[in-house]
Amino acid sequence: MAIEVTEFYLLLSAVLFTLGALGVMIRSNTIVMFMCVELMLNAVNLTLVTFSRQFGEVHGQVFVFFVMAVAAAEAAVGLAIILAVFRNYFSIQTSDVHDLAG
Amino acid sequence: MTFAMMFFGLLTVVAALGVVFAAKPLNSALSLVATLFLVAVHFAMLGADFVAALQVLIYAGAIMVLVIFVIMLLGLDEASAVSKFKVPRYLAAVFCGVFLGLLVFAVSSEGIFPVGIMDSVAGGASESNPGSPREVGMVLLTEFIFPFQLAALLLLAAIVGAVLLAHEEKRPLGKGRGLSAMQQKNSSEEELREV
Amino acid sequence: MEELIDVGLVVLKAALVMGAVLKLAALVTWVERKASALIQNRVGANRAAILGFDLAGIVNTLICDPVKALTKEDFVPKGVSQFMHSLAPFMGIFPVILSFAVIPFGPPLVIGDRIIPLQVAQLNIGVLYVLAMGSLAVYGTVLAGWVSNNKFSLLGSLRASAQMISYEITLGLSIIGVLALYQTLDFAEIVNQQSGTVLGFLPNWGIFMSPFNVIAFIVFFVSAMAETKRAPFDLPESESELVAGYFTEYSGMKFLLFWLGEFAEIVVASALVVVLFFGGWQLPWVDISEWGWQGSLLGTMVFGAKVSFFCVLQVVIRWSVPRFRYDQLLDLCWKKMLPIALVNLVLTVAFMLWMDG
Incomplete structure (x- = not known):
């Protein structure tokens, strides 16, 4: 049962x-890419909690806590960057932000 | 594995598909909110009550509100075309298919995990409830106190960084690429949409 | 059979609590209209009557208003998703009602050898659960403003999301000290700890447990009022600036759902204040948990009375205080209440250490 x-x-x-x-690979909207990264983080969180239950230990859940803290920091900085990019390019499509692409 | 787990698992996958394939960013964001909420349900079913509450409180309640706030503030809710700089779709699909196949193989095959780890504790695992706030808090504030403080520092740095990045000097109206130019662009877009 | 009875009891309790919250919310709308009339020296709702009895406006507000809303045209603006437009009011009211699931409204009812806790779900994360549901409540507002395709609505929902995120922080921070005193997040346990007296004569309620809990109560109450988005914090719907804010484009029953959600939020905020600071169903100086089913009945009535008191208090505040300016609103949160809450937390913990010697 438990294994299952x-x-x-x-x-x-x-x-x-x-x-x-x-999602990160096929979408070109920066905000959607950002959300797909959050989805990946959550998949990892689910794994951590699953193993935490499997081993009857609480450490996995502590890691989830840290992942959430880092995700919150990432959201704050990431969205600020998106805001700054939008201010300069009036777009957040990855294809529009290519000043360094030559 | 109970019926509830299957049911909510299926819902979670459907919601995650919505995140990836929804045309409009706002629909993506709402799908992600649903996904996060469903993941919280899974946490609760796995006995991790505290983490489930945090998931809803932090992810669904704070981070996603911020994302939706930015989408609304910038008026970004347009269906986006595929960009030429992205990985081609078929390549991405092939890569992801291979990756998923590897993961499924890893999970379902015997012998990937070190011998005995999966079996040794499986019996008593579901009996204890290590997910209560008291248990998690005890470990968090004793064994992990140093990373905990570091996380606080990281969040402080993130706040300062976010304010620095997003702060805009106040300029006189109608000059440069400031907020007023942005507003003009938005309003012209809205006129277009109405037409 | 035993299991069936257990499940049936939970369903019954859930239905009862949901019904009670909605009834109470509807009653608050009546109080709101009559109290505002009293404060402004008007008569208030008095038009509709059954057989000549208008029951002080109850007929007007509780029967005629819903009938009118139900029969009105459901208007959806052009070019917006019908599904999203209907989803928004539900997302506004659903977390509010859900958050009532963990609030204990009476001492456990003992019938035969069956002990029925008067609480829909006893969770060991009760307080976090309510805060999480409160943080979900913002989606209804945000979505409503966005799908209305209207500048006033959008401005209203932008204001609402900034305001609600900000005040959630003080809402959570203000009660950390109190929770440290209780040493638990479980509401039933919190209420149980508030029996008896402190210093010999004061009831042992949360607000009297430490000298600093009064500060915590004030910060919590103000934040909870800000979360309900009503005056003096009604910037998201300020009718003199934004028509009606985020629900400008809503009519009929959808509009009424927003309204009901707002009043249900008042009830939830009052219930939280009562449970955390004013003893829940505990009666001062008397231990009613020993009285059997009479005690359960009395406890529920006491809880209802306390909640009603705070509902009326919120209505009176709403009609007595003018609206903030937006920068004042955010200043109050970030520059005043946040530091106060932090200092209060430190003081409370210091008090706990001092009490322990």
Whole structure:
């Protein structure tokens, strides 16, 4: 029973992580890419909690806490960067921000 | 594995598909809110109550509100075309398919995990409840006190950085690429949309 | 069979609590109209009557208004998603009602050898759960402003999201000290700890547990009022600037849902204040948890009375204080209440250490 649950959640988080990676690769809107990164982080969180339950230890959940703290910091800085980019280019499409592309 | 787990698992995948494939950024964001909420449900079903509450409080309640705030502030809710600088779609699909296949293989095959780890504690795992705020807090504030303080420092740095990046010097109206120019652009866009 | 009864009891409790919250919210709308009339020296709602009885306006506000709203045209502006437009009011009211699930409204009811806690769900993360639901409440507002395709609505919802995120921080920070005193996040446990007296004569309620809890109460109450988005914090819908703010484009039952959500938020805020600071269902100087089913009934009534008092207090404040300017609103949160809450936290912890010797 316990193994089955663990495997189910590992598979689920694998699917979520892959979807997030796919999103980062195929979308060109910076905000959507940012959200796909959040999706990948959440897939990892799900894995951590699953293993925390599997081993009956609390450490995995502590790691999730730190991932959330880092994600919050990332959101603040990332969105500020998006705001600054928009101010200069009036767009947040990755294809429009290519001054250094030559 | 219960029926509830299957059901919510399926919902989570559907919501995540919405994040990746929704045409408009705001629909993506709302799908992500649903995904995060459903992940919180999974946390609760795995016995991690404290983390589930934090998930809703921090992710769904704070980070995503910030994202939606930015989408609304900048008026960015347009369907976006595929850019020429991105990875081609078929390549991305192939890569992700291979990656997912590897992960599934890793999870389902015997012998990937070190021998005995999966079996040794599996029996008593579901009996104890290590997910209460008291348990997590005890470990967080004793064993992990140094990373905890570092996380606080990181958040402070992030706040300062965000303010520095997003702060705009007040300029006289109608000059340069400041807020007023942005507003003009937005209003002209809205006129176009109405037409 | 046993399990069936348990599930049935939970469903019954959930239905009862939801019904009670909505009834109370509807009653607050009546109080609001009549109290505002009293304060402004008017008569207030008095037009509709059944057989000549208008029951002090109850017929008007509780029967005629909903019927009118239900029969009105449901107007959706051009060029917006019908689905999103309907989703917004539901996302506004659903977390508010959900957050009532963890609030204990009476001492456990004992029937035979079955103990029924008068609380829909006893969670060990109760306080965090309510805060999480409160943080979800902002989506209804934000979505409503966005899908209305209207500048006033958009401005209103931008204001609302900034205001609600800011005041959530003080809302959470103000009660950390109080929770440190209780040593638990479980609401049932919190209420149980508030029985008896302190210093011999004061009831052992949260607000009297430490000399600094009064500060915590004031900060919490102000933040909770800001979360309900009503005057003096009604910038998101300020009718003299933004028509009606984020629900400008809503009519009929959808508009009424926003309104009901706002009043349900008042009820939830009052219930939180009562549970955290004013003893929940505890009656001062008397321990009613030993009285059997009469105690449960009395406890529920006491809880209802306390909640009603704070609802009326919020309505009176709403009609007595003028609206803030937007910069004043954010200054109050970030430059005044946040430092106060932090200092209060330090003082409370220092007090705890001093009490422990």
